[in-house]
Amino acid sequence: MSTVSEPIAGTKVHYLNADYGIKSWLLTTDHKRIALLYLAGITFFFFIGGAFAVLMRLELVTPQGDMMQPETYNKMFTMHGVMMIFFFLIPSIPAVLGNFLVPMMIGARDLAFPKINLLSWYIAMIGGAFTLYAVVAGGVDTGWTFYTPYSSTYSNTHVIATAVGVFISGFSSILTGLNFIVTIHKMRAPGMTWFRLPLFIWAHYATSIIQVLGTPVVAITILLVGLERGFNIGIFDPELGGDPILFQHLFWFYSHPAVYIMILPGMGVISELVTCFARKKIFGYAFVAGSSVAIAVLGFLVWGHHMFVSGQSVYSGMVFSVLSFLVAIPSAIKVFNWTATLYKGSIVYMTPMLYAFGFIGLFTIGGLTGLFLATLAVDVHVHDTYFVVAHFHYIMVGGAIMAYLGGIHYWWPKISGKLYPEGWARLSAGILFIGFNLTFFPQFILGYLGMPRRYHAYPEEFQVLNVMSSAGASILGVGYLIPMIYLVWSMRYGRPSPPNPWGSAGLEWKTPSPPPTFNFDKTPVITEDPYIYSHDEEVEVG
Amino acid sequence: MAEHPAVAAHHQFDDLEQQLDASTLGMWVFLVTEIMFFGGLFTAYAVYRSAYPEAFAEGSHHLDLTLGGLNTVVLIGSSLTMALAVRCAQLGSNRGAANYMIATLILGLVFLVVKAFEYHHKYVEGLIPGPNFVFDSPHARHIELMFCFYFAMTGMHALHMVVGAGLLIYFILQARANRYSPEYYGPVEVMGLYWHFVDIVWIFLFPLLYLIGHR
Structure with a gap:
């Protein structure tokens, strides 16, 4: 870690200033620039998906359905789910941080297929455009799961445009996974x-395997x-003897592993953060x-655990x-190993570590x-209630997005060459944690008490908990806006970062920040x- | 043999060998995704065929075994010419590679033309699923389902053939421009992998759709 004390080269050529102009970005094959294109794209989709969440939580402040029609509410939760899952969470860590870091962490100049990497960004954006068209044209109301026969026959909303968008964006995910697998091999x-x-x-690597094996199945579905x-051909149409449950099997065959596409890269981020800020080797690497x-x-x-009450046999329910x-x-194993890594570590409470603890x-x-929820008898009780909603938001928002933000902060000096304002960052990490728990913890109780998901109105006795949840959501919203503002601010006005501000042992920090176009001046030998890490080293921030 | 221009590896690779390794693995991974893609269709097919065996057999008898068999032979032949094209490229014979790929392309187009005739017959006989589907049988609805699969599966396969034909044209032009050499023949080999995969899908489709209930 001798690099910490190296002087900051002010005018050095790196990937950000190697070339200027819109063309140099839109036609780039540099994995780091493509990562930033993804960052811009998915941040846009995140705020659109977030807007729908805001509208839902506003409607749910009162027990009556007074702000929107039930049909409108159906569209809100559908478009929130579609945007957040297919266009934000699935690409989030792999396409932004993975794209930026995978080649650097293994000592490569770029991904194996840089042009395909750029193509995958365009595919994702085209898919997003179709879905945005569906949103603007009047929305879609099937739920993000597109269950048949509702989606195939009965819904009068823009199912096809949304489905085309999701179908197209799937290829972006496949190509990213393919690129990572080949690159890592x-x-x-x-x-x-x-x-x-x-x-x-x-x-x-594990995420890529899921992307490559799972996504094609949902694509064909x-x-x-x-x-x-x-075209009225009835693969899932009961009138022809088709089986709507088959749709659910095929859909969840992808969409359950997709949950791990969202959380596994987050776990990868946390492993990096915990070791760096505990100044300790990871416990139980293998x-x-x-x-x-x-x-x-x-x-x-495990996909069948989404279908315990859909009519699958009791025995397959038990196996699943x-x-x-x-x-x-x-x-x-992961949680215990992270905890064991913290034990007797020299823990530094910088922002990324706060996210890691969160x-x-x-x-x-x-x-x-x-x-x-995996317990058959309990699931019958809480299936399709707010308990499920709270559960998966704890994984996807409390897990995946916390890891994403932690990773963005940790690698921000690497990405931008600038330090973000630590005080603001800690504050917003705290706001996010409080806002998150206030939003979603009451939903566990609501679900346990029997409030079903996907309804725009509810009995009066649930109001207190719903108001808590909506209040939490507004705090959460502020928590997302603050980092967005100060990170953009820091790109221009932030203090220049030394090459390795955290004293990290990672290979990606052994090259200048921001890195040159081909990452390393000379191919490193590991x-x-x-x-x-050793305990004595302290994190130095300029 | 024509002279080959020297080819440099792309910037992210150390040498041409690594580049070939990477592109070959890339194509194999892509083919895995294709297997999963068709796998979804095959799974749905298997579920319905086991649920309605008589209907699937009855529907199958309305497929043209002669044309289907002819197409099977044509495709296997195209796999042979594609393999020969790869061998020529490896040996540095651009002429041979181009000619064998032209033969592959022609065979592929023959397949598509025959397929188009088959589709046309089905249209004339009213076997296109949807409101105009006519079939005089107690299993008519389930047979319609079988024809949904027939068109979805062979249609998806034909789409892959069309993409393959487009790619072949590009690689034929490259070979005619003397791009390939014993050091640089990767694209033709990767093209070959794709083409063989599309053939193998047909090898599964043919018995599953055409040969049900035949003795």
Whole structure:
């Protein structure tokens, strides 16, 4: 970590100033620039998806349905789900942080297929455009799950445009995963053996496997729904003997593993943050790495737990229940190993570490409530209630987005070459944590008491908890806006960052910040394991 | 043999060998995604065929075994010419590679033309699923379902053939411009992988759709 004391080169050529102009961005094949294109794109989709959440929480402040029609509310939760899942969460960490960091962490100049990488961004944006068209044209009301026969026959909203958007954006996800798999297999620097890979890479490798194996299945499924709706061919139509439950099987075969597309890269981020800010080698490297792969594999075997009350047989329900419990094992391995890493570490409470702590706690709650839902008898009681809503928001927002923001802060000096304002960052991390829990914890109670999801009105006795949730959502909204403002601000006005402000042992920090276009001036040769930290080193921030 | 211009590896690779390794693995991973894509269709097919075996057999008898068989032979032949094209490219014979790829392209187009005739027959016989579907049988509704699969599966396969034909034209032009050499033949090999995959899909489609209930 001798790099910490190196002088900051003011006029050095790096990937941001190597070329100027809109063309140099829109036609770039540099994985770092494409990561920033993704960052801009998905931030836009995030705020659109967020706007729908705001409208929903406003409607739910009062028990009566007074702000919007029930049909309008159906569109709100559908478009919130579609935008957030397909256009923000799934690309979030892999396409932004993964794109930026995978080549640098393995010592490569770029991904294996830079042009395909750029193509995947365009595909994602075209898919987003179709979905935005559906939103502007009047929305879609099937729920993000597109269940047949509602989506294929009965809904009068813009299902086809949305489905086309989701179908197209799936190829972006497939191509990103393909690029990562090939890059990790074939482009590692000399000495970068599989068990010297950072855990971030292991997590992205596992994620890529899911993207490559799962996404095509949902693609064909959505295509079949589109054909059924557009050309009256009835693959899932009961009138022809088709089976709507088959749609659910095919849909969840992707969409359950998709949850792990969202959370696994987050776990990779947390592994990096915890070691760096505890100044300690990760506890049980091989177990943390292997548990990523185990989650990816097990994740493909549990889709039926979404269908406990859909009419699948009791026996397959029991098998899916047991398999779903098994996912808790690799997840717990990760949480215990992070905790063990903290033990006797020299913990530094910088912003990324605050997000990491937030992640560990919230993910644990989200994961444990998942076990309630995997239990057949309990699920019959809480299925399709706010308990489920709270559970998956603890994973997706409390887990995935906390990790995403933690990662963005941690690698911000690497990405922008500037330091973000630490005070504001800590404040907003705190606001987010409070806002998040106030929004979603009451929903566990609401669900347990029996409030179903996807209704625009509710009995009066639920009002207090709903008002708490809506109040929390407004705090959460402020928590998202603050980082957005100060990060953009810091790109221009932030203090210049030293190459390695955190004293991190990661390979990506051994090149200047921001890095040159080809990442390393000379291909690095790796001679030691990752996460070599000693207690004495302190984090130095300029 | 014509002279080959020297080819440099793309900037992200150390040498041409790494580049070939990466692109070959990339195509294999892509083919895995294709298997999962068709896998969804095959799964749905398997579910319905086991639910309605008589209807699927009865519907299958209305497919043209002769044309389907002819197309199977044509496609297997195209796989042979594609394999020969790859071999020529590896040996540095651009002429041979181009000619064998032209043969592959022609066979692929023959397949598509035959398929178009088959579709036309189905249209004339009123076997297109939808409001105009006519079939005189107690299983008519389930047979309509079978024809949904027939068109979805063969249509998706034909779409892959069209994409393959487009790619072939590009690689034929490249070979005619003497782009390939014993050091640089990766694109033709990767093209070959794709073409063989599309053939293999048909090898599964043919018995699943055409040969049900035949003795």
